[in-house]
Amino acid sequence: MDNGTTVRADALSWRNRMGERLRAIRRDQNLTLAEVAERSGISIGTLSKVERGLSSLGYDRFSQLAECLGLDIGELFSEGARMQPGLVKAAREGQFVPHATENYDLEMLFPEVFGKTMVPVLATLTATRSRNLDRYIAHEGQEYVYVLQGEVRILFKWRDPLDLSEGDSAYFDSGRPHLYLPRGADDARILVVCAGPDRAADLFQKR
Numbered sequence: 072m073d074n075g076t077t078v079r080a081d082a083l084s085w086r087n088r089m090g091e092r093l094r095a096i097r098r099d100q101n102l103t104l105a106e107v108a109e110r111s112g113i114s115i116g117t118l119s120k121v122e123r124g125l126s127s128l129g130y131d132r133f134s135q136l137a138e139c140l141g142l143d144i145g146e147l148f149s150e151g152a153r154m155q156p157g158l159v160k161a162a163r164e165g166q167f168v169p170h171a172t173e174n175y176d177l178e179m180l181f182p183e184v185f186g187k188t189m190v191p192v193l194a195t196l197t198a199t200r201s202r203n204l205d206r207y208i209a210h211e212g213q214e215y216v217y218v219l220q221g222e223v224r225i226l227f228k229w230r231d232p233l234d235l236s237e238g239d240s241a242y243f244d245s246g247r248p249h250l251y252l253p254r255g256a257d258d259a260r261i262l263v264v265c266a267g268p269d270r271a272a273d274l275f276q277k278r
Contacts, residue, residue: 087124093147094122096140110139127171143185151183160184167193174202175251189266196223196253196261207248214245214265221259226250 097107104122108115113132120126128136137147145151148168160181167178178193207228216225217240225233225241228248233241243249245265253259 086127089127089147090122090124093118093136096142096146097122100140102140107136107139111135145182145185145187148179148182151185153186154184158184173206174200189264192263192265193219194251194261194263196221196251196259198253198256198258202252204250207250209248210245210265212245212266213242214249214263215242216240216251216264217262219260219262221257222254223259223261224252224254226252 104115104118162180168182170177176195180191218235218237223235
């Protein structure tokens with residue numbers, strides 16, 4: 072089983088656990104689905120499907136949900152604690168929370184550390200996957216991407232695309248709407264690090 076397939080399979084299991092976690096958080100705050108829907112702008116039907124593990128949200132809606140519940144977005148993915156002075160953490164191979172979005176298979180690193188000023192994510196860009204090319208993402212802050220494997224094209228609004236090969240990297244203003252794509256017939260793997268205010272709330276938010 073290739074890595075992208077593994078992440079998608081694991082994401083189904085994590086989706087169920089995330090739904091259970093969301094339901095527990097909502098009940099701990101004595102909120103009904105209707106109240107969360109009104110606060111977040113996400114429909115009751117969608118929230119119900121997420122809680123039952125039947126659907127997953129994109130990062131834009133996760134950020135809305137975290138904001139309305141008064142949480143760091145990492146708290147929707149994992150138990151953990153806020154960043155403390157002197158903290159040192161290591162993530163061994165395979166230690167991540169998988170999250171499948173419309174265009175990417177993501178491996179969320181250190182979701183258990185809340186209040187990070189940087190958000191590191193490994194992403195698999197599958198060559199054979201259908202994509203929504205309107206799904207540009209934009210957020211405050213700055214972004215670094217390093218190509219671990221394959222060929223990558225970054226589409227930007229209002230400027231020419233940027234092509235990167237294995238070992239190449241790029242740094243840009245995350246406020247410019249952008250979209251990562253594999254270039255060619257093979258899958259690509261990238262490390263993305265976003266930095267700036269409220270990274271955990273804004274990462275992969277559509278604009």
